[in-house]
Amino acid sequence: MARKPVRGLFITGTDTEIGKTYVTALIARALVTAGHAVGVYKPAASGCSIVAGAVVSDDATLLWHAAGSPGSLEDVCPQRFAAPLAPHLAAEAEGRRLDPVLLRSGLDVWLERSEIVLVEGAGGLMSPLGEEEYVADLAFDFGFPLVVVARNSLGAINHVLQTLITAATFREGLPVAGIVLNQTLPAPNDQSIALNVREIRRRAVPPVLAEISCHADCFEPPVDWYALAGEAGSGRLRPFETGPG
16 A cells, blocks of 8 residues: 655754754644644754653654654654764764664654654754764655754854755755744844845845744744645655665
């Protein structure tokens, strides 16, 4: 029996600590409000908390609640590590190994129960997931359009354009739905905040989808995230098939 088409977006960042999980949660809430069954998947997380002896991803918990707590929290992020390192290094620090097959097959449960899946990558596109694999490889295999999240501050123009160049040139290219500029902290003296969106629109082909002010709880104006999403796989490795071992 053929699997029903499922739409999705792959949320990536221009750096770490730029509010990628926060933006993903806002997207999830907007989709739930619009009446969609939303799945959220974070293939791996490091820098996790230890709660009663268990490794807990605060990011996964936030995403799960934002999507309306579908399925199991365990399925949101099946590979979790405590050390604040790249996931494969955090795994090594615990005497474990980041499982490349599970990175991909972990999406299966969300394809079964969702209309749209939001996948949050770890760090940026060139963040390593092993000796010869990067977040961009995972994004390529899933085939969902990228949402590029950048900190709205001095340097955003360069960071966004570098990420777009990477997306365009990685393997056969990664589709980009658009860019979100997120102001993570109040910065009254940063004059670039008012100009970044204009300059990025002048230089980037993908659109700037949203500017998020500090501590905003919704997108204003609203964005049709479902329309921007693409179907899983896009003719590449299907997420529910076995990835590289």
